[in-house]
Amino acid sequence: MPILARVAVRSVERLSPSFARIELVGDDLADFGTDGPTLDQRIKLLFPAASGVLPELFADDWYTEWLALPDEERPRMRTYTIRSIAGEASSGEHSEKRLYVDFVLHPGAHGPGSDWAVAAGPGDEIMVVGPKLGEEYGGIEWLPGDATRLLLVGDETAVPALVSIIESLPADATGSAFLEVPVAGDVQDVSAPEGLKVSWLPRDGAPVGGPALAAVGGLLGFDATPEDVTSVEVEDPDLWETPIYSSSGEEVAALENGPVKAADDGEDGRYAWIAGESRMVTALRRHLVNELEMPRKQVAFMGYWREGVSMKG
Numbered sequence: 001m002p003i004l005a006r007v008a009v010r011s012v013e014r015l016s017p018s019f020a021r022i023e024l025v026g027d028d029l030a031d032f033g034t035d036g037p038t039l040d041q042r043i044k045l046l047f048p049a050a051s052g053v054l055p056e057l058f059a060d061d062w063y064t065e066w067l068a069l070p071d072e073e074r075p076r077m078r079t080y081t082i083r084s085i086a087g088e089a090s091s092g093e094h095s096e097k098r099l100y101v102d103f104v105l106h107p108g109a110h111g112p113g114s115d116w117a118v119a120a121g122p123g124d125e126i127m128v129v130g131p132k133l134g135e136e137y138g139g140i141e142w143l144p145g146d147a148t149r150l151l152l153v154g155d156e157t158a159v160p161a162l163v164s165i166i167e168s169l170p171a172d173a174t175g176s177a178f179l180e181v182p183v184a185g186d187v188q189d190v191s192a193p194e195g196l197k198v199s200w201l202p203r204d205g206a207p208v209g210g211p212a213l214a215a216v217g218g219l220l221g222f223d224a225t226p227e228d229v230t231s232v233e234v235e236d237p238d239l240w241e242t243p244i245y246s247s248s249g250e251e252v253a254a255l256e257n258g259p260v261k262a263a264d265d266g267e268d269g270r271y272a273w274i275a276g277e278s279r280m281v282t283a284l285r286r287h288l289v290n291e292l293e294m295p296r297k298q299v300a301f302m303g304y305w306r307e308g309v310s311m312k313g
């Protein structure tokens with residue numbers, strides 16, 4: 001069963017022009033968390049609807065209860081990543097646990113998640129649905145198996161996941177990480193293994209996903225300019241393809257052996273994790289899978305958001 005926690009803002013730290021780190025606290029967080037590193041662990045955040053009031057929901061059936069609420073009372077739901085968790089678990093007692101979420105602020109395009117984060121201040125309440133310590137939950141897609149040659153690509157919405165993943169890598173990991181952000185002021189410090197080349201790509205007005213597409217092209221030897229991303233048509237609005245799941249209904253039975261295991265199946269130990277705006281992810285999928293014939297079980301492609309489209313919920 002997930003944890004459904006009512007949480008309040010304790011602090012807001014403006015990290016950079018496009019990011020705010022929000023510290024969330026609440027007694028319901030006592031058993032919240034993952035048993036290992038949080039990696040790209042996704043969570044759902046529920047923001048108060050027009051009424052401004054958060055309803056009573058119960059963890060075992062929260063989704064059905066949430067769906068049944070009238071529109072003006074139903075909190076708006078969006079997906080975010082655990083940036084980190086601090087503090088001790090203290091089941092049943094007052095929890096000192098703190099949950100940190102890094103919000104991308106996009107005040108030019110209104111949405112309940114970004115609008116809430118822009119205005120958030122101490123005491124403001126939202127709800128979180130996420131993993132409970134000691135219980136299966138899902139929501140971590142970083143599954144590199146034994147692969148040690150890595151390709152990590154993401155835009156600002158994937159920066160919280162990418163930084164967590166990079167900081168958890170073993171010392172012998174090698175490869176490249178490309179993190180596209182709106183402006184140079186959004187670059188963060190990240191401690192990475194020596195063999196992983198981390199490249200921050202400030203967009204500075206280029207099309208969303210364009211710099212990442214061109215940079216991966218430069219690395220892998222396909223031709224792409226940043227502008228190429230603008231002509232990509234997104235055929236699958238729910239674009240989500242991992243070694244164990246395909247939103248397009250693609251046959252995943254062939255992948256049933258799970259993520260690549262370099263040592264036992266003769267593969268080359270490569271693994272790619274790609275997340276961000278859907279056009280960039282779609283373009284990279286075509287190049288990596290169709291053109292470069294990278295085996296599907298060695299890549300996770302995830303559309304985190306769509307330019308010009310509000311997420312459902």
Ligand SMILES: Cc1cc2nc3c(=O)[nH]c(=O)nc-3n(C[C@H](O)[C@H](O)[C@H](O)COP(=O)(O)OP(=O)(O)OC[C@H]3O[C@@H](n4cnc5c(N)ncnc54)[C@H](O)[C@@H]3O)c2cc1C
Binds near residue numbers: 078101103156310
């Ligand atoms: C697994 C997963 C993990 C994620 N983790 C994070 C995270 O940790 N932090 C984070 O900030 N986001 C994260 N996202 C992305 C986030 O869910 C989307 O950006 C979402 O659309 C934000 O909701 P909203 O209410 O702000 O905007 P919406 O109501 O969904 O959209 C309203 C408008 O804003 C635009 N928009 C949405 N996001 C952006 C953006 N980033 N930049 C510019 N315009 C935008 C839309 O295109 C639309 O025009 C994650 C998504 C997934 C699937």
